[in-house]
């Protein structure tokens with residue numbers, strides 16, 4: 001929808017600073033690798049023929065999972081640090097203003113917009129409340145759950161006394177037993193997968209239909225508004 | 231009957247030669263993973279320390295732990311250890327019975343207050359005032375609590391005493407509970423398995439008796455030397471796992487070639503036990519070696535963790551059973567279809583509606599820019 005009329009004013013705000021953007025894309029990549037390799041750990045590829053010493057397929061898949069897991073975990077810690085030193089929008093991922101009425105009314109408005117019940121979405125410099133809710137619940141809370149269960153599973157192979165065991169070993173009896181931890185970790189993969197499907201769809205849709213830029217914002221950092229109305 | 235003889239004296243009285251005794255000591259040292267030099271310590275301990283009595287109680291159980299125990303690989307180990315403990319109380323294998331037998335428990339409690347080991351096989355049921363397990367005319371729970379009151383430490387034999395096992399499986403009609411849920415003031419050593427491996431049992435008990443201290447335990451109270459690693463960590467089929475070579479169906483080519491049983495639901499990756507190193511029946515074999523996956527018999531609640539033949543097992547929450555992959559695939563499919571439909575409607579709406587963007591038309595937006603951070 002490019003009317004290209006000279007009267008259309010586009011205001012812009014610098015929202016996502018470079019480290020946050022770099023984190024977003026690194027994180028997106030690591031989560032994609034984690035979900036795919038995780039699925040293949042649960043349901044391995046068809047058997048390879050030949051000698052065992054000819055192949056190391058599961059080994060490589062698991063290695064990719066663990067490498068991506070460390071990138072995800074270190075990235076998460078970095079993102080936490082950036083929330084402390086970054087701008088106000090960098091804090092959104094770790095703070096949900098659920099005590100504010102306004103948050104809920106805007107959330108409802110956003111739901112109605114997606115249900116085609118509103119003519120127009122509202123403008124947001126940061127995340128819209130629906131996206132905000134999903135990001136906090138699934139990426140922050142969900143990510144923490146995946147890291148705790150993931151490192152607990154990792155402690156089983158690194159062994160008693162390893163740092164993974166000392167820090168996360170308690171998760172196993174806390175959840176039940178090893179198989180339970182695996183299955184919750186596995187459920188988490190599906191929840192994150194569904195989040196990503198919705199997230200990518202809404203990012204593209206809103207980029208086209210809403211009154212502001214989205215995808216380019218996560219690339220350049222600037223939020224462009226397509227109109228000057230409030 | 232309780233004596234202050236040393237272990238060595240007891241063994242000699244039982245007809246065990248000095249040579250056999252020394253062999254036993256070195257075998258035990260090796261089984262415990264101690265240095266060869268420690269064998270001398272074991273010998274010394276056995277010769278000088280008074281024998282510690284062991285009471286062996288039986289609650290709700292199938293007696294598979296006792297069956298396993300008396301089949302300890304090395305006949306020597308079996309004879310020695312049995313001679314060390316059978317003198318006291320074990321209602322399955324002792325000679326005494328009735329009141330005479332119950333009297334032994336009292337006697338040991340009096341004479342060795344705070345100084346005997348209580349070994350428990352099985353567990354107590356709590357429903358119906360414990361009526362589902364009556365020993366000597368009283369609920370097992372009473373006998374257990376009394377015997378535990380003055381003991382030095384408790385050994386929880388098998389998955390029953392450690393976790394609850396089959397009688398505690400859903401829906402657990404008798405409300406059978408593991409030992410640690412009814413005894414809180416004594417150290418408890420869990421030796422899970424259904425049954426535990428004989429050599430593991432004898433080694434644990436020998437360690438306790440000779441060193442008079444509890445072996446190093448993990449977070450959940452299991453001796454680290456036998457339960458510190460998973461079956462999967464020491465499985466001889468592990469190279470096939472790493473290579474990505476699996477049995478896909480029973481009796482397929484992979485099964486004949488001895489590939490990894492992961493896809494057949496092997497629970498080796500989630501089971502802590504010593505089967506893949508110590509093995510069973512005098513070290514002859516263990517389930518995976520015979521071509522069947524591990525069923526996770528030494529893990530908490532293994533009966534209720536879904537099929538023995540799936541890797542991705544059903545999850546039971548709030549009485550609902552669901553499989554992560556089945557639910558996940560359906561959910562992802564549904565969301566995918568919903569996204570496609572939503573995108574179509576969005577596109578249609580946009581085409582059929584004149585432009586509302588730009589400054590030209592205020593529309594119905596009276597709201598402020600939402601910036602809530």
Ligand code: HEM
Nearest residue numbers: 034035038039041042069146147150151153154182186189
């Ligand atoms: C956050 C995104 C993540 C996703 C979507 C994910 C997904 C999965 C899935 C689906 C499995 C297979 C479970 C099964 O059925 O056995 C798995 C296994 C595993 N994951 Fe993750 N995971 C994530 C993060 C992590 C993290 C942060 C760690 C930490 C190191 C981790 C460590 C592991 C380990 C150790 C296993 C077991 C591998 C094996 O024993 O072969 N995961 N993961």
Ligand code: HEM
Nearest residue numbers: 028031032093126127128131135139196200203214215218
């Ligand atoms: C695995 C894939 C992805 C994950 C886990 C993910 C996660 C996230 C998270 C957590 C945020 C919040 C950023 C923050 O506050 O720090 C975010 C924002 C955003 N993501 Fe993604 N993302 C993924 C893929 C994508 C893709 C493929 C696109 C582009 C099509 C995209 C576009 C955006 C945009 C536009 C925002 C900003 C939203 C806003 O301005 O409100 N993401 N994403």
Ligand code: SF4
Nearest residue numbers: 462465490491496498
């Ligand atoms: S057979 Fe079982 S324990 Fe052995 S490598 Fe395969 S999954 Fe692991």
Ligand code: SF4
Nearest residue numbers: 503505524525526527
């Ligand atoms: S292999 Fe697994 S199921 Fe079999 S006895 Fe050992 S722990 Fe139990």
